[in-house]
Amino acid sequence: MSIRTVVWNEFLHENENEAVRGIYPDGIHATIAAALAVDAGIDVSTATLRDEEHGLPAERLAETDVLLWWGHKAHGEVDDAVVERVAQRVFEGMGLIVLHSGHFSKIFRRLMGAPCSLRWREAGERERMWAINPSHPIANGVGPAIEIANSEMYGEPFLVPEPMETVFVSWYEGGEVFRSGLTYQRGAGRIFYFGSGHETYPIYHDEAVQTVLRNAVHWAYNPARPWTDVSEAPNVPYDRARETLTPKGASLHKEGEEGFR
Numbered sequence: 001m002s003i004r005t006v007v008w009n010e011f012l013h014e015n016e017n018e019a020v021r022g023i024y025p026d027g028i029h030a031t032i033a034a035a036l037a038v039d040a041g042i043d044v045s046t047a048t049l050r051d052e053e054h055g056l057p058a059e060r061l062a063e064t065d066v067l068l069w070w071g072h073k074a075h076g077e078v079d080d081a082v083v084e085r086v087a088q089r090v091f092e093g094m095g096l097i098v099l100h101s102g103h104f105s106k107i108f109r110r111l112m113g114a115p116c117s118l119r120w121r122e123a124g125e126r127e128r129m130w131a132i133n134p135s136h137p138i139a140n141g142v143g144p145a146i147e148i149a150n151s152e153m154y155g156e157p158f159l160v161p162e163p164m165e166t167v168f169v170s171w172y173e174g175g176e177v178f179r180s181g182l183t184y185q186r187g188a189g190r191i192f193y194f195g196s197g198h199e200t201y202p203i204y205h206d207e208a209v210q211t212v213l214r215n216a217v218h219w220a221y222n223p224a225r226p227w228t229d230v231s232e233a234p235n236v237p238y239d240r241a242r243e244t245l246t247p248k249g250a251s252l253h254k255e256g257e258e259g260f261r
Helices: 018-023 028-037 058-062 080-092 100-104 106-112 207-220
Strands: 003-009 042-048 066-070 095-099 119-131 145-155 165-172 177-186 189-194
Touching (some): 028 042, 028 207, 066 207, 080 177, 095 100, 100 106, 100 189, 106 177, 145 177
Parallel strands (some): 003 042, 066 095
Antiparallel strands (some): 119 165
């Protein structure tokens, strides 16, 4: 069965900035989707900010295995209800790949519980992205490092929780370094943050970068049935415990009563 994948993009810069439009005439999402579509194991479609419900209604998310998220100038325009909907699907087992300036997206900050701030410079400098563990599935086939001729510098400190794994670390021409490939898990869902991908440079046309994105989709995919009640916190009656219990002391809640939230 193919991995049902959605590439989400604001699709604003491409419509408003001539330089970006020249690199991604059909949108960053279209370029990424085309790169994923060469893999017969990935069934890919796209969604954008201006679509109804940002293209992510509950029904579509329920049928999405992996979501890729690219955003930059309109993080605040993303509806909070959609953010919570996406977060719930990640908890249930949907994979999430957050790209470049998506570090400041509502969904990434929601799942990280952190500022997700960093240092940056837009100077078209060279980036060398080192594979910390070349045997990691996400780094498969890209060699010891990816060379990107022109990139936006992202630098440490990067205010995110400690990851499960650091897959890539980038060095920039100006001397800064950045943890540019990080993995996390929230609930049953796997998350990969990938730092490179500034819109004024053709980074998503790079074959090695495209390989990383395809690898990340396979890594983030969870074939298990969605854990739909992952966010529930049921009151389990004492007489349904696996061992015989006799209630002791006072209780704040009546039998079967919902807990406080």
